[in-house]
Amino acid sequence: MKLLPQIQVEGGAEWLARTATQCLIDEARLSPKPGLVDSRGNGAHHDLSLALMERSAHSLTPTFQALAQQSWQRPADIALRQTIGRLGREGEQQMMAATGGVNTHRGAIWALGLLVSAVAMHGGAGNAKQVAATAAELAKLPDAAAPKVFSKGLRATHRYQVPGAREEAQQAFPHVMQRALPQLRLSRLNGSSEAHARLDALMAIMTSLTDTCVLSRAGLEGLDAMQDGARAVLNAGGSAHPAGQAALAALDSHMLSLNASPGGAADLLAATLFLDRIESPYFKH
Numbered sequence: 406m407k408l409l410p411q412i413q414v415e416g417g418a419e420w421l422a423r424t425a426t427q428c429l430i431d432e433a434r435l436s437p438k439p440g441l442v443d444s445r446g447n448g449a450h451h452d453l454s455l456a457l458m459e460r461s462a463h464s465l466t467p468t469f470q471a472l473a474q475q476s477w478q479r480p481a482d483i484a485l486r487q488t489i490g491r492l493g494r495e496g497e498q499q500m501m502a503a504t505g506g507v508n509t510h511r512g513a514i515w516a517l518g519l520l521v522s523a524v525a526m527h528g529g530a531g532n533a534k535q536v537a538a539t540a541a542e543l544a545k546l547p548d549a550a551a552p553k554v555f556s557k558g559l560r561a562t563h564r565y566q567v568p569g570a571r572e573e574a575q576q577a578f579p580h581v582m583q584r585a586l587p588q589l590r591l592s593r594l595n596g597s598s599e600a601h602a603r604l605d606a607l608m609a610i611m612t613s614l615t616d617t618c619v620l621s622r623a624g625l626e627g628l629d630a631m632q633d634g635a636r637a638v639l640n641a642g643g644s645a646h647p648a649g650q651a652a653l654a655a656l657d658s659h660m661l662s663l664n665a666s667p668g669g670a671a672d673l674l675a676a677t678l679f680l681d682r683i684e685s686p687y688f689k690h
């Protein structure tokens with residue numbers, strides 16, 4: 406194995422941490438997102454705001470940096486899994502301290518934390534597919550130090566017999582790799598603005614994700630509304646098209662009326678933006 410100078414590791418880790426944080430901020434600001442916090446307002450949330458989401462994103466930069474430093478050019482093994490589990494849980498505490506106890510980004514710490522680690526494990530040289538596969542390897546390893554908590558996500562996955570955040574990562578992020586990333590790039594190729602391309606990518610995730618936030622808040626009715634509504638936006642030509650914008654506004658109203666918010670889909674959009682950026686020429690050269 407070729408050892409990289411420490412300065413390269415530090416620089417790479419700092420870039421990854423800054424980029425992951427920026428992806429969280431880009432996701433939070435993107436508007437109009439159905440049911441979610443965006444630059445218009447708080448969506449279906451009473452305890453969240455854009456300012457809080459941004460504060461939370463910034464509080465996670467040291468966690469992402471530590472994850473990258475600790476994972477640099479290491480193999481996926483139990484020792485690394487335990488290290489990133491510990492760092493991830495510390496990140497959750499940083500987030501809670503920054504938000505006064507509100508859960509803003511738990512799913513994002515999981516998804517982006519694994520992906521940041523996986524990029525670092527490849528020494529910054531992997532493509533999106535390789536990075537997602539490596540993140541899945543990590544996610545499949547047991548973490549003996551993880552406390553046994555019966556979370557809302559676990560409750561929803563058991564009750565409705567569906568995959569959640571854990572399975573999404575263990576399956577190498579199918580909603581990112583097979584839906585959002587191709588849609589982001591297709592919409593850009595078709596001449597959509599960056600904001601419209603990102604909104605289309607979010608819709609692509611929402612067409613089939615079993616988002617445990619939506620299930621916990623609004624059950625199967627909420628999940629069907631999310632998936633059918635997102636499909637309607639894309640079938641109407643996407644968010645750059647007037648018919649797609651009308652469908653997106655209808656979906657927003659429907660989600661708000663059900664108190665539903667696709668927080669898991671939002672996290673996966675941030676993960677999509679991150680994987681898109683690691684493949685950009687700025688990163689590679």
Ligand SMILES: CC(C)(COP(=O)(O)OP(=O)(O)OC[C@H]1O[C@@H](n2cnc3c(N)ncnc32)[C@H](O[C@H]2O[C@H](COP(=O)(O)OP(=O)(O)OP(=O)(O)O)[C@@H](O)[C@H]2O)[C@@H]1O)[C@@H](O)C(=O)NCCC(=O)NCCS
Nearest residue numbers: 490493509510511512513515518556558569570617668669
């Ligand atoms: C594996 C963990 C992610 C834990 O997962 P689990 O399902 O057991 O636990 P949850 O605490 O429910 O967290 C899952 C969060 O993942 C997001 N999500 C939901 N569905 C999916 C999906 N299908 N695919 C991917 N991601 C998904 C979602 O996060 C967002 O929503 C959060 C707000 O939701 P909630 O708490 O339910 O809040 P509200 O409904 O708004 O609450 P009320 O206002 O109604 O009270 C928000 O944080 C978004 O990020 C789910 O919440 C993982 O966390 C874990 O095991 N971590 C341990 C540390 C570790 O090993 N880390 C390694 C990498 S760093």
Ligand SMILES: Nc1ncnc2[nH]cnc12
Nearest residue numbers: 433441442509668671672
């Ligand atoms: N923009 C957003 N609104 C609500 N919950 C979220 N979780 C992650 N991003 C979110």
